[in-house]
Amino acid sequence: MSPDDMSLREQSAAMQARVDFLLVADMVESGARVLDVGCGDGELLALLAQSKQVDARGIELSREGVAGCVAKGLAVIQGDADTDLADYPNDCFDYVILSQTLQATRNPRKVLEQMLRIGRRAIVSFPNFGHWRIRSGLFFRGRMPRTENLPYSWYDTPNIHFCTIADFVELVGDLPATMEKAVALNASGSQLGFNAPWWLWNLVGEQAVFLLRRG
Amino acid sequence: MARKPTPAASRIADQANEPQSAVVRFGEDRPLRLESGVLFAPLQVAYQTYGALNATKSNAILICHALTGDQHVANVHPVTGKPGWWEDMIGPGRLMDTDRYFVICANVLGACMGTSGPASLDPATGRPFGLDFPVVTIGDMVKAQEMLVTHLGIDQLLCVIGGSMGGMQVLDWASRFPDRVFSAMPIATAAKHSAQNIAFHEVGRQSVMADPDWRGGRYLLEGARPEKGLAVARMAAHITYLSERALQRKFGRNLQDRAAPTFSFDADFQVESYLRYQGATFVERFDANSYLYLTRAMDYFDLAADHGGVLADAFRGARTRFCLISFTSDWLFPTADSRQIVHALNAAGASVSFVEIESDKGHDAFLLDEPSLLATMKGFLEAAARAKGIA
Numbered sequence: 001m002s003p004d005d006m007s008l009r010e011q012s013a014a015m016q017a018r019v020d021f022l023l024v025a026d027m028v029e030s031g032a033r034v035l036d037v038g039c040g041d042g043e044l045l046a047l048l049a050q051s052k053q054v055d056a057r058g059i060e061l062s063r064e065g066v067a068g069c070v071a072k073g074l075a076v077i078q079g080d081a082d083t084d085l086a087d088y089p090n091d092c093f094d095y096v097i098l099s100q101t102l103q104a105t106r107n108p109r110k111v112l113e114q115m116l117r118i119g120r121r122a123i124v125s126f127p128n129f130g131h132w133r134i135r136s137g138l139f140f141r142g143r144m145p146r147t148e149n150l151p152y153s154w155y156d157t158p159n160i161h162f163c164t165i166a167d168f169v170e171l172v173g174d175l176p177a178t179m180e181k182a183v184a185l186n187a188s189g190s191q192l193g194f195n196a197p198w199w200l201w202n203l204v205g206e207q208a209v210f211l212l213r214r215g
Numbered sequence: 216m217a218r219k220p221t222p223a224a225s226r227i228a229d230q231a232n233e234p235q236s237a238v239v240r241f242g243e244d245r246p247l248r249l250e251s252g253v254l255f256a257p258l259q260v261a262y263q264t265y266g267a268l269n270a271t272k273s274n275a276i277l278i279c280h281a282l283t284g285d286q287h288v289a290n291v292h293p294v295t296g297k298p299g300w301w302e303d304m305i306g307p308g309r310l311m312d313t314d315r316y317f318v319i320c321a322n323v324l325g326a327c328m329g330t331s332g333p334a335s336l337d338p339a340t341g342r343p344f345g346l347d348f349p350v351v352t353i354g355d356m357v358k359a360q361e362m363l364v365t366h367l368g369i370d371q372l373l374c375v376i377g378g379s380m381g382g383m384q385v386l387d388w389a390s391r392f393p394d395r396v397f398s399a400m401p402i403a404t405a406a407k408h409s410a411q412n413i414a415f416h417e418v419g420r421q422s423v424m425a426d427p428d429w430r431g432g433r434y435l436l437e438g439a440r441p442e443k444g445l446a447v448a449r450m451a452a453h454i455t456y457l458s459e460r461a462l463q464r465k466f467g468r469n470l471q472d473r474a475a476p477t478f479s480f481d482a483d484f485q486v487e488s489y490l491r492y493q494g495a496t497f498v499e500r501f502d503a504n505s506y507l508y509l510t511r512a513m514d515y516f517d518l519a520a521d522h523g524g525v526l527a528d529a530f531r532g533a534r535t536r537f538c539l540i541s542f543t544s545d546w547l548f549p550t551a552d553s554r555q556i557v558h559a560l561n562a563a564g565a566s567v568s569f570v571e572i573e574s575d576k577g578h579d580a581f582l583l584d585e586p587s588l589l590a591t592m593k594g595f596l597e598a599a600a601r602a603k604g605i606a
Contacts, residue, residue: 057566063587066570070538071594073602075566077557087558 019189020125020207021047024097027123027181027211028052032094035059035119037081037111038101042069049074057093059084082106085114093119100207102126102168103159109171116177116214125209128184130164130202149206165202172212181211223499224440226294227327228343231502232336234329235293236261236286236322239366247324247358253349257338260363261329262286262321265305266313268367274605275369276311276596277360278320279377279384281582282509283449283501285328288320294500303584310593315605316373321363323356323384325509327502330359334435334502345504346432353380353516357387364395371395374599376592378402378581379548380509383516386556389537390518390529398536398599400592403545403581405552406526406559407517412547415455416510419448423503432504445503446494453493458544458577462486519559526559533560536602537567538595540581540588547578568595 021044028034030052036045039058042065049056058076060066069076077084081098082105096119098111103126105111115122127149128134137145144154152159163171165184172179184192184205192201201208238261241247246256263286268275278288278301289305291298304310311318322330325348333348364372375396377385382404389399408416423429426444430437454462466486470476473483482488519526537560541553550571560567572587574580581588 055566063570063572066568067587067591067594070568070570070591071598073598075536075568077561077567077569078571079569087554087561089562092561092564 018043019185020099020209023183023185023191023209024048024099024123024125025051027209028054028095030054033057033092034095034097035088035093036097036099037085037115038098038104039069039074039076040065042072042074042076044097044099045069045074045076046072081111085111085118088114088118090117091120095119095121095123097123099123099125100127103162105161108161108163109175112171112175112177112212116175116212120214121180122177122212122214123209124168124212125207126163126168127207128165128202128205129162130166131206132203133187133206135203165205165208166198168208168210169198172210175212176215177212178215179210180213183209185209223442224435224438227334227500227502228435230294230329231327231332231334231343232329234261234322236263236329238262238329239363241362241366245362247355247362249349249355250352251350255331255349257331258324258359258362259329259331259335260321260324260359262319262363263288263290264320265289265311265318266316268317268369269605272369273371273373273603274315274600275317275319275364275367275372277364277372277375277388278318279356279360279375279381279388280320280323281377281379281381282513283497283506284381285326286320286322287328289318292500295496300582304589304592310589310596315600319364319367321360323380323509324359325351325356325505325512327505332502333432333504333508343435345435348504348508350511351508352512353383353387354391354521356512357384357391360384360388361392361395371397373603373605374398374400374596376400376402377404379404379578380513382548383513386518386529387516389533389535390522393530393533393535396535397603398538398595400538400540400595401553401556402540402588403542403548403553403578404556405548406519406529406556408514409552413514415452415547416514418451419510420507422448422451423507426503429503432507434503440498441503442498445498445501445506446491448506449497449501450490450494453490455547456577456579458546458575460544460575461577464575465489526555527562530560530563530565533563533565535565536595536599537565538591539567539569540591541569541571542574542576542578542580542585543571544575545578545580 034054036058045056048054059079066078096115134145184201241258243256246254289299322328325332327334337344382401385401423444426441428439429441469485471488522528541550557569
């Protein structure tokens with residue numbers, strides 16, 4: 001474990017924020033205009049508003065989530081990533097974030113395209129379906145995987161479009177987008193080495209965070 | 216031949232001219248320029264306040280009432296004796312905590328509870344205006360409220376809140392006086408009145424005007440009252456405030472105090488009896504001409520049209536924080552209407568939150584004790600108060 005990982009995890013414990021949220025926050029410039037798509041109860045937005053003084057906006061499907069955000073003083077709209085991003089004008093955000101939501105969208109590619117239309121940069125984090133534990137569950141048990149992070153049964157999961165890190169990298173190659181940064185976290189929340197090859201990330205990365213730039 | 220005014224008529228005349236409310240009068244030296252071009256003066260504005268204005272005058276909340284509401288938002292109504300229409304929301308420790316906030320609600324221009332309207336006496340003649348009262352708009356109502364707010368020494372309102380026609384005023388406030396509105400909560404409303412809604416209003420107006428006792432709008436002078444016409448207008452409108460499911464749940468096909476249909480045109484069904492009651496109680500407290508003027512004002516409302524057809528331009532550069540709320544079963548001001556405003560605010564780069572609340576109670580849900588409505592409003596208001604530095 002590198003000293004950088006230590007500081008990230010210590011920071012995480014101190015701020016009681018999720019490691020992936022801190023990673024995302026690290027990719028955002030101070031004072032930026034940020035839209036968090038699928039912002040839940042606004043934890044990440046509140047973190048960004050507090051630590052990066054961003055102009056924080058959100059979209060969230062659940063009414064309870066929106067109400068929680070509104071009570072935090074965040075500007076959040078009840079809406080759907082698949083349908084409502086189309087209503088935003090071009091270039092109205094510096095960053096559009098999709099945190100642990102990609103796999104729950106009906107049309108992930110279209111959502112990514114919309115994100116890169118309304119924002120100059122997109123930050124996407126998702127659970128890696130190529131992780132060895134998931135692979136081995138499918139391989140040895142022959143059952144759809146259920147893990148701590150992905151606890152749903154196949155028939156009642158909101159996650160309808162899982163992908164692996166390798167799948168995502170391939171999709172980004174098809175988009176008019178440049179990958180500016182990529183980070184994978186292992187099961188204990190530590191970052192994998194930057195020099196590790198994609199196949200290793202795809203095997204031991206439990207989740208990944210990508211920073212994309214339009215063009 | 217002039218007849219003796221009915222008790223309801225005299226009550227309404229009393230409230231229109233000498234209301235049981237605080238009153239401010241603006242003289243000939245401060246005319247209100249109406250959208251129609253008329254310079255209106257003198258102007259009377261009747262209002263209620265709750266709580267106290269703080270030293271920095273930063274804790275004021277303005278409530279804008281709906282079509283048939285009035286300024287008696289959290290006190291016993293002087294005519295009906297009933298509690299205020301948002302009584303549960305206002306008071307010590309409540310959503311609009313009167314220990315912290317100063318809550319204002321003014322009777323709108325054109326109404327009949329003390330702010331200048333068609334039932335008010337025309338100072339030029341000493342007789343009720345009737346149809347000589349100029350046609351007013353939502354913007355005119357807001358300009359009259361702005362005169363009151365300035366009179367109270369308030370520079371910026373912490374929040375402007377209102378549902379339905381009140382929500383239209385909130386939008387107009389935020390667009391017309393952006394620096395004076397720190398936060399805004401337009402509830403169950405729209406940036407323009409739809410063709411369907413104009414159609415319903417026209418039915419109501421025609422009903423009033425078809426009553427022979429309307430007397431071409433001169434009923435107050437002639438000691439008559441178009442009670443039947445106004446009651447029918449209210450009955451028709453009331454249906455639009457509810458939802459099919461709410462009516463079904465409340466009344467179904469239940470009969471009213473009888474075991475079988477009477478084979479007559481009595482109110483056999485409970486729903487008929489309920490509507491007749493709504494009509495009868497409404498005419499006790501409302502002026503028929505005011506109903507014409509206020510429905511007209513709503514019909515004319517089209518905020519985008521005032522800005523070259525681009526709704527976003529109504530809010531360009533706004534620093535106001537918005538929170539819009541709609542209800543799933545509201546078919547008069549459906550969620551799509553609120554979303555249209557949200558899109559415009561987004562396009563204008565404004566800070567906007569939006570919640571659609573699950574309710575089967577139709578448009579009237581904004582007047583009812585919906586826990587998720589109260590929770591959302593409370594959360595937004597408290598966050599706004601924190602951001603404005605109000606303890």
